[in-house]
Amino acid sequence: MADSRSSRSEGLGASSPAPAVTRAAAVLEALAESPSGRLTLSDLSRELGIPKSSTSNLLLALEEARLITRQGADFALGRKLVELGAAYLSRLDEVQEFYKYCEQAPTLSGETVRIAMLDGDHVIYLARYEGHPAVRLTSNIGDKMPVSLCSVGKALLAQLHDHDIDSMFPDGMELPTMTANSLKTAEELKAEISTIRQQGYAFEDEESTVGVVCLAVPVPTHGAHGPSLGLSVTALKATYSEEQGALMVKELKELARSLGNPMG
Amino acid sequence: MADSRSSRSEGLGASSPAPAVTRAAAVLEALAESPSGRLTLSDLSRELGIPKSSTSNLLLALEEARLITRQGADFALGRKLVELGAAYLSRLDEVQEFYKYCEQAPTLSGETVRIAMLDGDHVIYLARYEGHPAVRLTSNIGDKMPVSLCSVGKALLAQLHDHDIDSMFPDGMELPTMTANSLKTAEELKAEISTIRQQGYAFEDEESTVGVVCLAVPVPTHGAHGPSLGLSVTALKATYSEEQGALMVKELKELARSLGNPMG
């Protein structure tokens, strides 16, 4: 990837109120995005454009905080991040309620349900309820997915204003694809979004995984702040029927309404 | 290494190679440990002994990196931490292998099994396999537990050198308790540890939750680096039998051996 993200391309000229912190965050991100999850001091220094000596200082401080670990010559993410991530999730009441609802819902309790959050042009899965052992998801909690490739992503996009969508996906932009059914262009995505707005839920037909369909609804954002959440059910296309889909959408919407209501 | 817990106290007098980073990490930790998960700039400034203006800079940088979020006047942990935590877990091959093994193990496949990691005087749960819907655990992935209160914790302690245990739990120290059966003193814990060393596994009899028993084994640490991992099975005391326990310990040990072997 190298140049793709670069929050501050090259010398991070744009002033940060605490440059060391911004750089430390960049180090964590670089480690998270690295395929092997392990990088040497020199790798990081080169990739992020930070002098080696400074990088060394950052790494020492991060290591002391256990945000990263040293493994021989390599550095990798540290276990403290698991703690912090869990602390974040434990504060999301929505996740707790999500589990409770799924367990007692007539249709959903037997399905594979997930709750996800919008994060830029990706979606992060926050929790997963597995009522249907036949559908084994390869995705784990915390995993990221491009918005255009999953039903939750599209459902969450549909909630945004058009100008936000346009700035994220300017006309003519090509989208990442995973199957033959994946949406390929920004135009296709926008057409899909208007359909979603009309029918009130998103449908995904083998767009990320062959043989698998998904249904998703957004959780109405409560108040001003707080991230946008979405819910999805995953099913095998072979056994999926429209009536079943209707039932699932109904329950998803009910759960979404209850999550969106601050009074639980 | 020097003194590990110097970051606390007050003005973090010990010099860090990148003070801003060390302080930023302290901010994250403070937010994670705060009961409500939300603190104001002034709260943080006061609690960590950092001048308000500096704290403000740190918070701005952390917010830009999405490691924290602003919610009105309060600050809370940010969603990027979920991503980073997930990235850490996805790199732990042990977790993937753990799931695979549990699914096909004759006895364990029907039980609730967890894999955990030693982190100071606590244990962090990394993953959970749920083969037994009757046992609903309240703990989530990433949650922390005092070592003395769970079987995995004790199993992992038993692997440490005596002098390390002594420095963590000096004689006379009182331990946190959750039920009437919880170990209460450092002496009790050390006696338990020698039992564990003899029999090769740890047993927990309603020490953290009434009605629940646990069995745990450590994963032999492969090579020098890498964290200490442990495995545990949770069962209802009402339905637990010694023969079943023997079977589960056998499979746990087999899984532990395979995880400890770098060749998978």
Add this chain to the structure above:
DNA sequence: GAGTAGTGTTCAGCAGATTGAACACCCGAA
């Protein structure tokens, strides 16, 4: 109203973190 206690923000000056070249080290090739 004025008063009080809390919030977060500003800015000039100085303490100090950042820097890059030089250093020490390890490994494999010639």
Add this chain to the structure above:
DNA sequence: TTCGGGTGTTCAATCTGCTGAACACTACTC
């Protein structure tokens, strides 16, 4: 052996991020 390419570490000079008092603001109380 000596070389070359790779690693991470050191340190004094410099430039910059940190500081603290003063500020602006809101929300209460009286």
